[in-house]
Amino acid sequence: MNTYLQSDIHSIAAQSKLRSFSNIYLFYRSSRMKKWLWGMFILLVAVLFLPWTQNIRARGTVTTLRQEQRPQQVNTLIAGSIVKWHIKEGDLVKAGDTLLQLGEVKVEYFDPQLLKRTQEQITAKQQTMESYRNKAAATTTQSRALEQARELKLQSLDNKIAQQQLKIKTEEADLAAAANELEAYKRQIEAARIMLDSGAISLIDFEKRKINYQNGFAKWNSAGNKLEQSKQEMTNLRIEQQATLQDYADKIAKVSGDRFSSLSDAASTEAELLKLQNQLANYDARSKLYYIIAPQSGQITKARKAGIGEFIKEGDMIVEIVPDKIQYAIELFVKPMDLPLVNKEQKVRFVFDGFPAIVFSGWPGGSYGTFGGKVVAVENSVSANGKFRILVVEDSSDRKWPAQLRIGGGAEGIMLLKDVPVYYELWRNINGFPPEYYQAETTVPKEKKL
The missing domain is CATH 2.40.30.170 (Efflux pump adaptor protein, beta barrel domain)
Structure with a gap:
């Protein structure tokens, strides 16, 4: 049956002038499937070795x-309230451009003349410190003057002591002379007593020699008293010398104490002055922080705060900047x-x-x-x-x-x-x-x- 139909189709296709028989029915074409399969196989093997x-x-x-080229947050260092926005999201800014203006919210910084008054306090402290230093310099001069006066006083006492030593030596010599004279009078009166007993001299002559002995004894006693008095004066001079040293030592110590007290007050005032200068620097730096500026050039994104008068805490993010040079x-x-x-x-x-x-x-x-x-x-x-x-x-x-x-x-x-x-x-x-x-x-x- 199939063979019969195939022969009929072949005869009809051969006699027909229509191209559909030759395009649809492939009776006159040989199959290329085997060649394509071998070609694809050879190509696949070749690809495996590529x-x-x-x-x-x-x-x-x-x-x-680099870290500084990444998007960075712009934060506020101080607490404040928003006064004015100078930018909006999407704006391109340069380094140093003002982004936001803040207002003060802390009571201790409300004074509009805070910097001026702090500077006046610094000036007053400087004058006080100079006064203490001048006082310390004056006490130094006073101490030197007391030392000079002490030296003059001691020199005067040394001169008096030297004079007193000479006087003592003189009186010691007078005492020795009076003692020698008294010894001579003593020998004379003893000899006169023997002569009086033997009748060689009269009683009047004996009485004269006795008077001479008594005068010599009185002279020797007076010289001894003078010598003791001079030695006592020498002791008094040495006591006065020690008293002078002690007196001037007390005065110099008191002046030195005043000097150290003035220096201590000057140092304390200087510490207060440095503290005030530190406060002034902090106030000045804080006043500059009221204006938040762009740390680098870039585009503004992510503005977290909005409105006027909105409160901002310390460290809050204001905006984000995407650098333009990356x-x-x-x-x-x-x-x-x-x-x-x-x-x-x-x-x-x-x-x-x-x-x-x-x-x-x-x-x-x-x-x-x-x-x-x-x-x-x-x-x-x-x-x-x-x-x-x-x-x-x-x-x-x-x-x-x-x-x-x-x-x-x-x-x-x-x-x-x-x-x-x-x-x-x-x-x-x-x-x-x-x-x-x-x-x-x-x-x-x-x-x-x-």
Whole structure:
């Protein structure tokens, strides 16, 4: 039956002028399926021997390499109330531009003449300190004058003592002379008594010699009394000398005490002066903090406070500034298993969110729309997501990163490893083996022989 129908179709197709028979019914065509199968098989075998670049894929975000180039908060150092806003969100500002004006809310700083009055207190303290120092200088001069007066008084007493010593020596000589004279009178009266008993002299002559002896004794007694009186005067002079030393020592000690007291008062006043100067500097610095300025150039974002008169505490965030001059970097998070395969200066290919790209992960040379980078830092501690963070910067030898990048944008990194055949990569993935780490060979230059 089938053979009969096939012969009828063949005869009808041969006689018909319609092209549908030749296009629909393939009776006159030979099959090429076998050739296509062999070709695809040969192509597949050839592909297995093509080079394949092993890689590690990691997801990350756009950030900056330096901390000062990242978005930063602008905080207030003092508490206050909002007086006037000078900017709004989205504005571009330069470093030093005024962002916000604050008003004072603490009672101790309400005085509008606070700086002036504090300066007047400093001036008064300076004058008081100078008075104490002048008093200390005057007591120093007074102490020197007392020392000079003491020296003059002691010199005068030394002269008197020297004179008294000479007087004592003179009176000692007079006493010795009077004693010798009395001894002579004593011998004469004894001889006169013998002569009187023998009748050689008269009683009148004996009485004359007796009177002479009594006069000599009186003279010797008077010389002794004078000598004792002079010695007593010498003792009095020495007592006066010691009393003078003690008196002037007390006076000098009192003056020195006044001097040290003045110096102590001057030091205390100086401490109070320094404290007032510190307060003045703090008041002046606080007055400058009423105007919050931009620490660097950038764009204003995230204004947390609003309105006029709203209270702001110390340390509250005012706005956030995104710097305009940024050295972009990419932070990638790699799995702990892939961390040993990552090293500094390693090449990385990037696909940024929002930028079209055609990626052949095994053949980076055939990819389109990717950007190059190199690893500059690998953190040693695991992040909160259980992965390790690495930082990648722009590769200066590759195409420049797009200027439209923004901090926080997404990026996917492909870290290139060793080149292996396709069949080896398939075998590795089937068996779950890790990629092979590739290190560039370093050639050590040979030393030249002398």
